[in-house]
Amino acid sequence: MNILTIPLRNLRRKLARSLLTAVVFAVGVASVTALVELSKAVGESLESKLAAYGANILVSPKTETLSVGYGGMALGDVSVDIKYFKEDETLAAIAGIHHKDRLSAVAPKFVLLARVADTPVGVIGVDFEQERQIKSHWFTEAGTLSLDSFGLLAGSEAAARLGLAPGAVVPLEGRDFTVTGVLGPTGSEDDKLLFADLHALQAAAGKINRIHFVEVAALCAGCPIEEITAQIASSLPGADVKAMQQVVKSRMMTVDFVKHLAFAVSGVILLTACVMIGLSIFSSVNERKNEIGLLRALGFSKGSVFLLMHLEALLLGATAAVIGQAAGFAASGRLMALLDLGEQAAPTFDPLQFALVFVGVAALTSLASLPPALAASRIEPSQALVML
Amino acid sequence: MLVAKDIVKTFAGEAGNAPALRGVSLAVAAGEFVAVTGRSGSGKSTLLNILSSLLTPDAGQVLYDGRDLAAMSARERDKLRATDFSMVFQMHHLLPYLTAFENVLTPFLSSWRPVDAARKAFALECLERVGLADKAERLPGKLSGGEQQRVAIARALVTRPRALFADEPTGSLDGSTGRQIMDILSDLNKEGLTVVLVTHEPLYARMAGRLVEIADGRLAADNGTPAPAPSRTV
Structure with a gap:
């Protein structure tokens, strides 16, 4: 038992809501993963097709x-x-x-x-x-x-x-x-x-x-x-x-267009997912004002309360990152097959990319939960007393 | 141990400012059992919250072992509540997703360091002390109101505090269960714990060694020491 106990148990208590939030965020991560994998495959497929028309x-x-x-x-x-x-x-x-x-x-x-x-x-x-x-x-x-x-x-x-x-x-x-x-x-x-x-x-x-x-x-x-x-x-x-600049430039433009489109869509999806996480934690803070007040009365510092709310968001984000990446890989494989990108087009698992996405999602979740976590940490015991 | 001097506290309300305390002075010695009584809205809970550092007075001072609580940093006051002071509320306010045993250990859950075996053993002792060792693994929802309040008392004891502040701890309990809670508080006081109790039940107030009455934000009576003449009027 340590500081992780409270956020973990709270997420488990509200399992349906926690899972729903994680799944929605995971859908965002999956979309991003699928789009990135797909854009890589489309880019490479286009390149190999274009390369077939000359050096x-x-x-x-x-x-x-x-x-x-x-x-x-x-x-x-x-x-x-x-x-x-x-x-x-x-x-x-x-x-x-x-x-x-x-x-x-x-x-x-x-x-x-x-x-x-x-x-x-x-x-x-x-x-x-x-x-x-x-x-x-x-x-x-x-x-x-x-x-x-x-x-x-x-x-x-x-x-x-x-x-x-x-x-x-x-x-x-x-x-x-x-x-x-x-x-x-x-x-x-x-x-x-x-x-x-x-x-x-x-x-x-x-x-x-x-x-x-x-x-x-x-x-x-x-x-x-x-x-x-x-x-x-x-x-x-x-x-x-x-x-042969002309050839190269036209190829790069095609590939870049696909990539930019994928990243723009990914950005919108991730932004939406971040807002969702932020709103979810805000809602959790509002529901748990009594609990936060009690913890402050028991001697929890503002920093500890901030960390508790932050950890809750991070746990959701980490779950979403793992589920989302797995789903994204699976989805990108299916999409590549549907788009007939060729036998060589397949999502490739890259541990470094997985780690980077994991850290990136954690950082985004962390960022999204900053406002509600700060709001929670600012709840004074005296405020909570009115409710207690 | 605890000295309140000329405490003034006013709350802003829709109908204007509502004075809750109008210059209350009170000294609580180590090992005392002080019952603060008064009618609803008299300011007794506000006084308790100020004494326990949960609220800051608008004017006046609270000295704990000679140190002004208002002069302490927020972190120092947090530490004080985590080590020297403990709170028991009318509503037990247990975390519904933790077992009775885990609820008792809540004050230690603000750190990355896992709760050690000695603290766990003492938490069990505290539950034993309130007669709930056999229900340690139950969630609060599976305990009666009286049992939940006893878990809250065990939680208040687990940090080995010097003073326990109880705000109407029997308020939501039936007579016999309320009596059990009062017996526990009385026993704890006999073992040396300073207890400041807010109650509107005359029967329970009489169980304390000292009775303080608050009326209209002022100290109306104090059977331990004479009520000092108000030095300021609000």
């Missing part, structure tokens, strides 16, 4: 260009030094950045300019698995899309221009590559190019372990793209790392 960071070797002109006529820029990346070192450096978990795809490229049937064409060596992460819109009329070691995917325009169809053999740098599919029109530069397996093309060109540039798709829900760009640049001093 948002371009990593290329630094090149020095020289503007050439003569006799007042500009002759254009000439690359003084064409550089390659070493594939293994570059990919390892990118994979080693602090925000590596936020990278959804790292797609290295090797570019070869070739002639096919006397027609010049660009052939891009790609890591097919990574490429598909950022080119999910690729499709073939046959329906299947694959790229084996000496396979070749032809862009729609390139196939038409070169007369390529599945099964056609294309010699590149002395090696035969077989067309495994013709890509449907994408409206991008991909339509004019051929795509081969990265390592097969490197080997054919005699440029093992060489790549020209890397496209990176970063998931930026909660992480600034600038930080990722800076981390890659720091890991690759010889690289030119560019964030």
